[in-house]
Amino acid sequence: MGKEELMKKLEEKIRNCQKCPLGQLRTNAVPGAGSYDAKVMFVGEAPGYWEDQKGLPFVGRAGKVLDELLAGICLSRDEVYITNIVKCRPPENRDPTEEEIRACAPYLDRQIDIIRPRVIVPLGRHSMRYILEKFGFKPEPISKIHGKTFEARTLFGKIIIMPMYHPAAALYRPPIREELEKDFVKLAKILEELG
Numbered sequence: 001m002g003k004e005e006l007m008k009k010l011e012e013k014i015r016n017c018q019k020c021p022l023g024q025l026r027t028n029a030v031p032g033a034g035s036y037d038a039k040v041m042f043v044g045e046a047p048g049y050w051e052d053q054k055g056l057p058f059v060g061r062a063g064k065v066l067d068e069l070l071a072g073i074c075l076s077r078d079e080v081y082i083t084n085i086v087k088c089r090p091p092e093n094r095d096p097t098e099e100e101i102r103a104c105a106p107y108l109d110r111q112i113d114i115i116r117p118r119v120i121v122p123l124g125r126h127s128m129r130y131i132l133e134k135f136g137f138k139p140e141p142i143s144k145i146h147g148k149t150f151e152a153r154t155l156f157g158k159i160i161i162m163p164m165y166h167p168a169a170a171l172y173r174p175p176i177r178e179e180l181e182k183d184f185v186k187l188a189k190i191l192e193e194l195g
């Protein structure tokens with residue numbers, strides 16, 4: 001089975017999932033969007049109001065910031081893959097619980113295995129913690145490790161992990177926005193080196 005078919009099947013499974021209580025509360029699950037051949041995969045936290053309405057990741061205010069950051073390094077959404085650790089919206093946009101992350105993260109694991117990205121960018125501390133632990137690294141405060149790179153070995157080759165601040169954190173905080181912009185420039189350099 002090719003990537004396309006595998007991903008479509010997985011997305012279907014996510015849209016019908018009831019593995020945790022968030023399944024009962026959602027309007028739409030948000031599997032992810034973008035290229036199945038993406039070199040870089042962005043992993044946010046969980047869908048918010050607009051993502052739940054539309055079934056697409058990062059389409060609200062944080063999404064606008066993400067679009068601007070991507071445009072800043074001449075990338076469009078169809079060249080990357082964007083998803084979240086938790087695929088259904090937590091009520092009142094609260095943080096996802098450990099149980100919800102544990103129930104949902106196998107979908108993300110599978111997406112990584114199918115897409116085989118060269119770079120993973122966890123956005124925000126929940127995603128940073130999950131991804132770093134998954135690949136055997138120790139999580140640290142996001143203020144300390146954003147923009148740093150971690151090299152992990154996978155069954156399909158080397159992968160670079162670069163945690164960043166969550167774009168929503170930049171909404172009313174210009175200094176965070178600046179850090180994100182700097183980290184995106186680093187990301188662009190890495191992608192260029194990878195060819």
Ligand code: SF4
Nearest residue numbers: 017019020023088104
């Ligand atoms: Fe399933 Fe994840 Fe939605 Fe929970 S959040 S119902 S595990 S898709």
Ligand code: URA
Nearest residue numbers: 044045046047057058
């Ligand atoms: N915040 C996230 O973490 N993910 C989204 O998809 C939207 C907002």
